[in-house]
Amino acid sequence: MKAGGNADGSRPLGPAAALFTSYFLLAVLGLQWGTVRGAASPVFPAAGVALAGLLLGGLRLWPAVFAGTMAAFLLEAPPLPLWVKAALASGNTLAALGGAWALRRARLRPALTRLADVLVVCAAALGSSAIAATAGTFALAGAFDQGFRQALVTWLNWWVGDVTGVIVMTPLVLSWARGEPVGRDRGRWLHLALCTAAAWALARLSFGPESSRIVRPWLIFPALTWAALTWGVRGATAAMLPVAVVAIQATTEGHGPFGTPAGLQFALLQEFIGATTVTTLVLAVVADERRNSEALRRNEERLRRASRAGRIGLWEFNIDSGAAAWTPEAWALFEGCCPGSGRVDYARWLETIHPEDRAAVVRTVDQAIEQARSRLSEAHYKDEYRVLHADGTVLWVASTGAFERAGNELVMLGVVRDITERKHAEEALRENEARLRLALRAGQTGVWDWDVVTGRVVWSDEVCGIFGIPPGTFEGTLEAFERRIYPDDRMRVRAEAQTAIKGRTSYAIEFRVVRPDGQIRWVTDFGTVERDEAGQPRSMIGMVTDITEKRAAADAIRESEERFRNIADNSPVMIWVTGPDACCAYLNKVWSDFTGQAQAAGLGFGWLDTLHPEDAERSASVFRAATARREPFRLDYRLRRHDGQYRWCIDAAVPRFSPSGEFLGYVGSVIDITDRKQAEEERARLLEVEQAARSEAERANRLKDEFLSTVSHELRTPLTAILGWSHLLRRRSSCEDEDLRKGLAVIDRNARAQAQLIEDLLDMGRITSGKLRLDVQPLDLHDVVGAAVSSIAPSAEAKAIQLEKISSPAVGVTRGDPSRLQQVVWNLLSNSIKFTPEGGSVQVKVSRAGNHVEITVSDTGEGIEPEFLPYVFERFRQADASTTRRHGGLGLGLAIVKHLVELHGGTVRATSAGVGKGTTFTVELPLGVAHAPAEGGTDGREVDARASVDDICELSDLSGISVLFVDDALDTRDMVRTFVEERKARVRLAGSGEEALRLIELERPDVLVSDIGMRGMDGYELIRRVRALPRERGGDVPAVALTAYAGNEDRTRALLAGFQTHLAKPIQPTELLMAIGVLAARGERKGRPQAVDGGPRLP
Structure with a gap:
């Protein structure tokens, strides 16, 4: 037995219909210009549409070309024999196929952005047109006696006409179908319309009845050149189209510069259109390439300037070969200068790394490579290390990279940037934080008394605590005091004390002391000199205060301000601070770098000068309103960058308050969001495109459903009459008229086969669209199988096949769609009877196996080759798909069986011992199947x-x-x-x-x-x-x-x-x-x- 399955799917109807329609209309137009019995044309535009259509939509659309050609010849060339029309259609189809195949092999870019693309299209036009011309010439020569004598002339006319049609229409279709999106710039579209209108007007002027034969056609070139230089290939093709149409129409009507002499008019016309089109296309492509080259050069230069300004460079490392490539900006970070060549191997790069970091860098690289070899999509490389220049300079760099495959080789691409300033800032920040922690320790205040005459010093217990000694243990001498002063401060403290004794009435100084445990504390020392009657210093009484916490707080404030400035100046965003009067009090360095405005110039309200004039007043109003309410605010505006370009930015700020709740102003940040806005606009555009595509897909699906419904109606209606009348005639016919009875039986059987084919096609349509549902209800599988056996019995009797049904009474009642399960059994039985020779046998068995039911259909038929068994349930697949196969059918029955069984939660499989040894199909259905009811059920009515x-x-x-x-x-x-x-x-x-x-x-x-x-x-x-x-x-x-x-x-x-x-x-x-x-x-x-x-x- 043999069975069918799925082929490669149905061809897309939309593109095929579009190609057929456009080809047919243009072919009819071309044939109306014909010169050789309606089969040749001075310009055959349909050839260009066919070539472009197969190139864009795939070679599988060739039937649309063949059908369009046949339809055009049937309409416009009725005298030609049918075989000639078929030969001409075959030649045109082969020409389009050959040209499309050649352009694909040549890796053509359909947008025609290179001169090579235009030349390849021209070459394909020459080659493919020769195929059509050769086929057409031989066909006409075979049909008409005079054809052979004029073969060369016919071939040349045909070939040149097709070549001209291809070079005019193919670039037009390709460039507009595959070019970059033009956008909605009305000025640009108006420009194209003016170019095209100018070309059309000059063509009308040049090819009018009163036009000169030589001079005036070349007046068209300024308009074509204008379109080519400003709009590129699209403009050239668009402007050339009306020129070609006007020239052809005028020449075929016998006027214009090429209207006479009659023998040369089409040759001159073809020469004009071909030369004009190729020249305009070449000019357009050259102009496009020059524009693209200049844009690329500008972009590369901007990238180099940005890399140098940001001390950033790019690198590439071939893991397998060890070769590495660096941009000059990147290698300058490692060598200290830009070398002449950026190709440096892996070993040379390692030599530039600081010796203390080299081993760690190698480990990081090896780990990243190992990860890339196992999981390429997840692999990445990131590291920070020092590089050592030949002059001893040490730089910190950060390097990140990603991996990709270049053929069979693993390549890592990355970027390296100088982070030395950031590292220094981090180090300074760490030191400041350490000093800040020391300055935050608490202290006390004490009183002291120094007898200047005797040199005795008395400290209170609080002073002892400040100096870190137990109360009462101070030696009481000036030397003991000075010994506890920080060495660097001693001379200064001594000098300050002597100055106070000699002339000043007060003493005040801040200095450090060293506690016995080595702890250093800051103190403020105040004293007053007491003098005797003679004015001589007698004593100095004073107070010492531990100002470690105060000093630390002051240091902390100073450090915090410095840290804030460091962080703000090195932040990737612009930061600003205002006071309670709304005047800007601070702008970080990033603001100045971004806007080009000096920091001092932006203070106060100077920052408003950098805003776009249309946004300045609105932004100021929002700022004033938020300030009045003391609320956070957020606004968008355009900010002028240092290069004069306005960039969209988002400004977010929050109010500042003192511990007592006093309003201090705002602190805010500004971020460039231009790229994000553009991404959002692009996302919105893509969403609109997706929604349009979805709507079109839904419309196509509705059209398909309508088409299937119409097919059902148009095929079932005549079958109703056929089956009805055959039923009546069989019932009325006499038993003696065996031929009539047999004929009516054949009519009835084939009509029913046709009805089943229709049902299979509709079922497959429902399957592919997901609209096939089950009407689940309790059922007895014995009844279902019995009904299928009864309905198939006449087919078995016609081939003398023994049909046997074996049922096990233990099956019981299950749930399912009885109609669809009967269809499953019938399809399997029909398949077995089809592939079982006369006198064979087919058996269907229903039994219970555990928690499921088995339906087995076996036969003694032709069997299935082991190689085909995996494909037996695919749509449109048949073991014998040749045109000489012995058994008909579409190959849908088993595919429908598989889908219906799976909808019931079951499985189906096929086994065969080989060719000639029969086949067994086994359907397994679970007991108690309970799927959703059929779509469109009638609720028991x-x-x-x-x-x-x-x-x-x-x-x-x-x-x-x-x-x-x-x-x-x-x-x-x-x-x-x-x-x-x-x-x-x-x-x-x-x-x-x-x-x-x-x-x-x-x-x-x-x-x-x-x-x-x-x-x-x-x-x-x-x-x-x-x-x-x-x-x-x-x-x-x-x-x-x-x-x-x-x-x-x-x-x-x-x-x-x-x-x-x-x-x-x-x-x-x-x-x-x-x-x-x-x-x-x-x-x-x-x-x-x-x-x-x-x-x-x-x-």
């Missing part, structure tokens, strides 16, 4: 037409029942009338909804059977109008929807609209008769949707 039919009516006799059948398809109306009247029912026919409404009110039928998809008033509108009628006028007539719209959502919509039954085309006559009998017998005339089940799904 549907009445089963199969239940209790025998108790209600006899299907062989519908006597006395009047039926109104509405359908715009005459064949269906005749078929339904025939088999319903056979059951003795009265049948009235209506071809439209309007006619049906009239007949309902006139004849009050017992049952209404209506199609849904009808011209004018459809079935939904009809039933709504019927239900709007009062009961006495037929508003409660039971209604059956007989329609080719067969999805669950269609069924739900029909029931909600007012139908009692939804039957999907193609319908078996017995199903419709059953529904009519049930509704008529039950007298369902309430106008509410009491639905009748449409019966089992057709296999």
Whole structure:
């Protein structure tokens, strides 16, 4: 047995349709310009669109090119034989394929930003056009006797026309489809419009009936040059398009500079268009390259200046080869100067690192490399170390790097920057903090008395405590006092004391003392000299105060101010401070560096001068209002940078208060947020693009659903008539006419196969869109399998295949969708019967295994090759996919089986011993499956037409029942009338909804059977109008929807609209008769949707 699966997916309909439409329209236009029996053209623009379309959308779009060519030739060249048209279409398709393939191999940039890209397109135009011209010439030569004699002329005309079409249209499509976004600059778009309009006007002037043959066409070049120089390739292609159109139209009409002589008019036209287009494109590309080169040079120069200013450089290290490359700014940090070459190996770099840091640096690098080799995406390198210059200078640098793969080699890219000033600031900060901690110790105040005459010194106990000695242990001498003074302060203290004794009346000094434990304390010493009657110093009495805490506080304030300035000046943001009067009192160095304004100039309200004029007043108002309320504030404004460029910044500030609550002013910071604003704008743009793309995808999905619904309707409607009439004819045919009976059976069987193909395609559409749901209910798998076996039995009998069913009574009742499970079993049985030769056997077995149920379908058929088994359940995949395969089908059945089984929470597998040894499919379903109900369920409002039919009516006799059948398809109306009247029912026919409404009110039928998809008033509108009628006028007539719209959502919509039954085309006559009998017998005339089940799904 052989089975099918999935191919490579359906081609995108949108791009294919766009390519077909554009190619067809341009091909028709080109053929209208034709010179050789409608098959050649002086310029064939469709060739350029085909080449660009396959290059952008992929080579798989080639059927759109072939179909567009055939459609154009069928419309514009009817005298040509069909095989000639097919050959011409094949040649054009091969030309587009060859050109697109060649451009991809040449790595063309579709935006055509390089001169090489334009030249490659021209080369592809020459080569691909030769393919089409050769195919067309041979085809025409074979079709017409005179073709061979004019082969060379035909080939040249064809080739040059296609070449011209490619070089005009392909750059136009590629540059506008793949170029950089233009934006919404109205001035720039107006500029392009003026260029294009000027080119068109000059072309009209040059190719008018009164134009000169030689001079005036070249008047167009200024406009084309203008467009090429200002808009680049896009401008050149846009301006060239109207020129080419005007030139071709004028020449084909016989006027303009190339209108005569007749023998040379198209050659001159092609030469003009080709030369003009290529020249304009080359000029545009050269102009673009020069602009891009200049922009790149400016950016590189700005980067170099920024790197030098910030003492930052870039480096690259090849881990595998050991080679390293440095920008001059980077290597200058290691050598102290910029070397001529930036390529220095790893060993030379290590020599520049300070010897004390070298080992640690090597370890850090090795760890980063090891991490990169194991987890490249997470690896990073970061380190800070010292470098030693040849002159002994030591610098601190910070180096960071990331890893990437360059082919098979591991490369680390990074940046290095000078952090010496930061390190020095950190060191100074640490020293200041240490001194601050020493100055914060507490002290006391004491009194002393120095007898100048005897030299005796008396200290109070508090003084002893200040000096760190036990009370009463002081020696009482001046020498003992001076010994405890800090050595560096002794001479100063002694000098101050002598000065006070000799002349001054007071003594005051601050100095340090050294405690016995080595502790140094700061003291303030005040004293007053007492003198005798003669004025001689007698004593000095004073007070010493431990001012260590005060001194420390003063030092702390000084250190804090210095630290704040250091931090502020080295902060990455601008910092400012204002006083209570709102005047700026401080601006850090970053402000000055950013704005170029001197710090002194920005104080007060001078900082407002750096704001954008449009933002200054608003910012000042916000600042004044916040100051009045003493509240934090935050505002955005544009700040002029030192280079004159205005940058968006965010300014955030908080008020300062003293411990007593007094308002002291504000402290704030300013951050450049220009890049963030641009990122936010870009994010908003991308969100808008994403939303548009999502809307387009949703629209495409809706169109696909509508297309599938239309396909269902258009294919099921004729099948209804085919199956109905074949059913009637088989029942009426005599047993003696074997050929007729056999023919009708073949018709019926193939029509049902067609119906199953339609159902498979629709199911696969629902599967791929995620809209396939289950109608879960309790069920008996024996009944499900039995129904599938009964429906497939005729197919098995036709091939003399023994069909056997084995059921285990222990299976019991489970839950699932009976219709879908029957479809699973039917698909597996159908697959086995298809691939089992005549006289073989197929067995289906239902059994219980643990906590699940197994359904096994085995056969003695062709088997499956082991290589194909993994793909057996894929869509569109078949073991034999050749055109000579023995078995038909789309390869969807097993894919649908797999999806339906998985929706039930089960699994399906296939096994085969090999080719010719049969195949076994095993479906495992869990007991008690309970998934969500089917999408569009009817909430139990549907009445089963199969239940209790025998108790209600006899299907062989519908006597006395009047039926109104509405359908715009005459064949269906005749078929339904025939088999319903056979059951003795009265049948009235209506071809439209309007006619049906009239007949309902006139004849009050017992049952209404209506199609849904009808011209004018459809079935939904009809039933709504019927239900709007009062009961006495037929508003409660039971209604059956007989329609080719067969999805669950269609069924739900029909029931909600007012139908009692939804039957999907193609319908078996017995199903419709059953529904009519049930509704008529039950007298369902309430106008509410009491639905009748449409019966089992057709296999």
